[in-house]
Amino acid sequence: MHDTYGEPEVVEIREVPTPVPVDDQVLVKVHAASVNRADLDWLLPKSQLFRVFTGVRAPRRKQLGLDVAGVIEAVGPTASRFKVGDAVFADMFWFGHGSFAEYVCAPERAFQLLPEGLSFEDAATLPHAALLAVQGMRPRHGRAVGPGSRVMIVGASGNVGPFAVQIAKHLGAEVTGVCRTEKMDFVRSLGADHAIDYTTTDYTNTGPYDWIIDVDAHRSILGFVKALRPNGVYMAMGGNRPWILSLPVLALTGWLIARGKRLGLMGGWRAFAPSDVADLKRFIAAGVIKPQIDQRFPLGQVREALRAVHEGRAKGKVVITV
Numbered sequence: 001m002h003d004t005y006g007e008p009e010v011v012e013i014r015e016v017p018t019p020v021p022v023d024d025q026v027l028v029k030v031h032a033a034s035v036n037r038a039d040l041d042w043l044l045p046k047s048q049l050f051r052v053f054t055g056v057r058a059p060r061r062k063q064l065g066l067d068v069a070g071v072i073e074a075v076g077p078t079a080s081r082f083k084v085g086d087a088v089f090a091d092m093f094w095f096g097h098g099s100f101a102e103y104v105c106a107p108e109r110a111f112q113l114l115p116e117g118l119s120f121e122d123a124a125t126l127p128h129a130a131l132l133a134v135q136g137m138r139p140r141h142g143r144a145v146g147p148g149s150r151v152m153i154v155g156a157s158g159n160v161g162p163f164a165v166q167i168a169k170h171l172g173a174e175v176t177g178v179c180r181t182e183k184m185d186f187v188r189s190l191g192a193d194h195a196i197d198y199t200t201t202d203y204t205n206t207g208p209y210d211w212i213i214d215v216d217a218h219r220s221i222l223g224f225v226k227a228l229r230p231n232g233v234y235m236a237m238g239g240n241r242p243w244i245l246s247l248p249v250l251a252l253t254g255w256l257i258a259r260g261k262r263l264g265l266m267g268g269w270r271a272f273a274p275s276d277v278a279d280l281k282r283f284i285a286a287g288v289i290k291p292q293i294d295q296r297f298p299l300g301q302v303r304e305a306l307r308a309v310h311e312g313r314a315k316g317k318v319v320i321t322v
């Protein structure tokens with residue numbers, strides 16, 4: 001929990017009563033959770049404007065954690081989808097966050113059964129990041145990634161990027177992944193045809209591409225206009241502080257000069273939407289998506305887990321085991 005905004009050190013572990021499920025809620029004993037950039041966005045909002053949602057002076061929501069995998073321990077009186085003992089996973093985004101804990105309690109619609117044969121740790125890497133990748137690779141604006149498409153994933157080495165690389169390869173694309181120097185082998189190991197080091201190379205000069213996913217944008221949208229083929233698509237999922245603040249101006253300018261190219265922030269995100277979870281399960285069953293866990297921390301070291309992601313040290317996911 002955290003009473004103030006700040007670095008991961010402001011997070012504290014507190015004893016609270018175990019929730020009792022009411023109505024259609026279920027109580028889930030957490031086995032594993034995982035860290036996302038979005039957790040840090042709530043701990044350390046990138047822009048003061050974001051605090052309109054998270055709380056202006058202090059965080060409105062004190063608990064942290066989106067991804068969760070665990071076992072149903074109790075069900076509320078009107079809950080009917082699950083029984084005690086079922087293994088489930090969820091993205092707690094719309095359900096109060098709080099997966100960095102021993103228990104989560106939420107309406108049963110928050111949860112889905114765990115993919116067949118997957119461990120709790122692997123399942124906990126999926127809800128937020130893999131779903132973003134699934135949605136980011138979906139056809140848009142009448143355009144789609146397919147065999148022969150040239151795809152660039154900027155930010156191929158963190159939470160969302162590895163899943164996006166794997167899906168793009170499955171769709172038959174020639175994939176370029178952008179990351180820091182020491183993660184290039186990791187990005188190639190995911191199946192990327194090319195890895196580009198953003199510390200030495202201007203990746204906006206390496207096009208043209210049909211589809212660019214920019215996981216956490218650090219460069220102006222305008223730089224990507226030249227990196228796209230006619231009818232190409234550039235989608236940022238989020239961005240650093242200057243990028244977020246410049247977005248309205250850049251989006252308008254980009255739209256004026258892009259001529260048929262589509263550039264902007266990825267819209268239409270649906271957290272843990274059941275139809276996307278069904279696609280995700282098919283990808284898992286077919287071996288298209290393989291969770292990439294770099295580091296594991298016990299719940300007592302939640303600050304260290306957050307810091308590993310905050311500092312960009314992880315190759316893939318950081319898991320919290322409970």
Ligand SMILES: NC(=O)c1ccc[n+]([C@@H]2O[C@H](COP(=O)([O-])OP(=O)(O)OC[C@H]3O[C@@H](n4cnc5c(N)ncnc54)[C@H](OP(=O)(O)O)[C@@H]3O)[C@@H](O)[C@H]2O)c1
Nearest residue numbers: 037155156157158159160179180198216218237238269312
């Ligand atoms: N659009 C929506 O509706 C929506 C919904 C939910 C979340 N989101 C957003 O989705 C994003 C998910 O991010 P994530 O969890 O995957 O983040 P992450 O794990 O922190 O990954 C960030 C990636 O960016 C790369 N990177 C860092 N500095 C860079 C630079 N200067 N140039 C190029 N690449 C650089 C990192 O590479 P290295 O690690 O190799 O340094 C890493 O691969 C967040 O921005 C979140 O806010 C969007």
